[in-house]
Amino acid sequence: MPRNGQIEAFKNMLNAMNEANVLNGVIIVGSWAEYLYKHCNLLDYLLTMRTQDVDVLIKNMNKPSGQVSKALQQHGFIMIPDNNGLMKFDYLGELEVEFLLQERGVGQNKPYKTALNVTAQGLRHMDILLEYCITVNYNGIDVEVPMPFAYILHKLIINSQRQPYKQEKDADAVGSLFDAISDDVRNQMLLVYKTELTKKERIAIIETCNRFPEILEKIKVLLLNDTTPE
Amino acid sequence: MAYMLDVLNEEYDRLISKKDFYMNLMKNLQHGSIQIKKINGRKYAYLCYREKGKVVSKYVPKEQLEKVRNEILQYKQSKTALKNINDNLKLIKKVL
Numbered sequence: 383m384p385r386n387g388q389i390e391a392f393k394n395m396l397n398a399m400n401e402a403n404v405l406n407g408v409i410i411v412g413s414w415a416e417y418l419y420k421h422c423n424l425l426d427y428l429l430t431m432r433t434q435d436v437d438v439l440i441k442n443m444n445k446p447s448g449q450v451s452k453a454l455q456q457h458g459f460i461m462i463p464d465n466n467g468l469m470k471f472d473y474l475g476e477l478e479v480e481f482l483l484q485e486r487g488v489g490q491n492k493p494y495k496t497a498l499n500v501t502a503q504g505l506r507h508m509d510i511l512l513e514y515c516i517t518v519n520y521n522g523i524d525v526e527v528p529m530p531f532a533y534i535l536h537k538l539i540i541n542s543q544r545q546p547y548k549q550e551k552d553a554d555a556v557g558s559l560f561d562a563i564s565d566d567v568r569n570q571m572l573l574v575y576k577t578e579l580t581k582k583e584r585i586a587i588i589e590t591c592n593r594f595p596e597i598l599e600k601i602k603v604l605l606l607n608d609t610t611p612e
Numbered sequence: 613m614a615y616m617l618d619v620l621n622e623e624y625d626r627l628i629s630k631k632d633f634y635m636n637l638m639k640n641l642q643h644g645s646i647q648i649k650k651i652n653g654r655k656y657a658y659l660c661y662r663e664k665g666k667v668v669s670k671y672v673p674k675e676q677l678e679k680v681r682n683e684i685l686q687y688k689q690s691k692t693a694l695k696n697i698n699d700n701l702k703l704i705k706k707v708l
Contacts, residue, residue: 387696434623434626458689460637460686460689460690460693462630462633472630472693474689474692474693474696475627475630475634475692475693475694475695475696475697475700476693476696478630545618546618547614547615547618547619548615548619550614550615551615551619554615
């Protein structure tokens with residue numbers, strides 16, 4: 383569970399982005415999306431471990447435009463640039479905010495400059511998070527998060543690219559989330575798996591399930607034992 | 613849950629580099645407080661701080677006042693951040 387200082391910092395971040403009028407242009411992804419699932423009563427389940435970073439996915443690097451960097455700094459965040467030019471924003475050592483973007487085409491090694499006046503790291507396989515998101519109300523502020531089934535599929539797709547211990551951590555989180563989603567949502571997940579994902583992505587998902595059979599077998603069963611026609 | 617130790621180790625490394633960042637940042641920031649003194653009916657801003665036990669008072673030109681105020685604020689934020697980071701480091705050390 384996040385500590386009180388982290389939660390205050392998280393609220394502060396949302397307030398800053400709300401005041402900058404950019405919340406409709408971003409999605410909260412990563413483990414803080416799980417926190418929102420639980421605290422906005424979207425899912426009832428046991429939260430796994432949380433680290434100090436909040437990942438904010440920018441939907442479109444060219445719009446909306448806004449002064450996010452300035453707004454965050456006005457709310458007490460301090461910008462920590464890395465050697466590569468990626469901006470991170472830290473709040474009193476309690477929480478670190480980082481921006482992500484869907485990487486397209488050949489991609490690039492350095493971060494992208496965005497209309498939000500922050501730089502963002504380009505990552506692949508974010509389409510599913512961008513396509514299937516839902517708005518939740520947290521403390522009176524509307525925030526977008528990926529739909530839980532999209533979050534699950536995304537974590538399964540990218541699992542092999544993560545560090546080994548993060549693979550296990552993600553598998554645990556995904557297993558708990560899967561237990562908490564309804565049959566309807568599972569069917570939606572199956573439909574998206576069959577109709578929207580590439581063959582490579584589907585293989586990656588099954589490989590992840592095979593790596594963690596004890597936790598993810600139930601997902602594999604759902605995805606492979608389906609009898610409905612494609 | 614074997615990954616917990618790895619997560620904590622990563623968190624530890626991250627906190628250490630953040631600690632370095634804040635310590636370096638603080639070296640380049642003004643600290644203390646702004647006092648407004650009224651001299652011959654005019655108001656002048658002074659930056660007051662302690663140095664080796666003595667109170668130092670430095671005149672701050674009007675055009676630099678905003679910048680100095682921001683630096684003082686950032687210094688205070690950095691100090692709080694360092695305290696939080698040290699507390700978290702202690703906690704992680706205990707667990708590890």
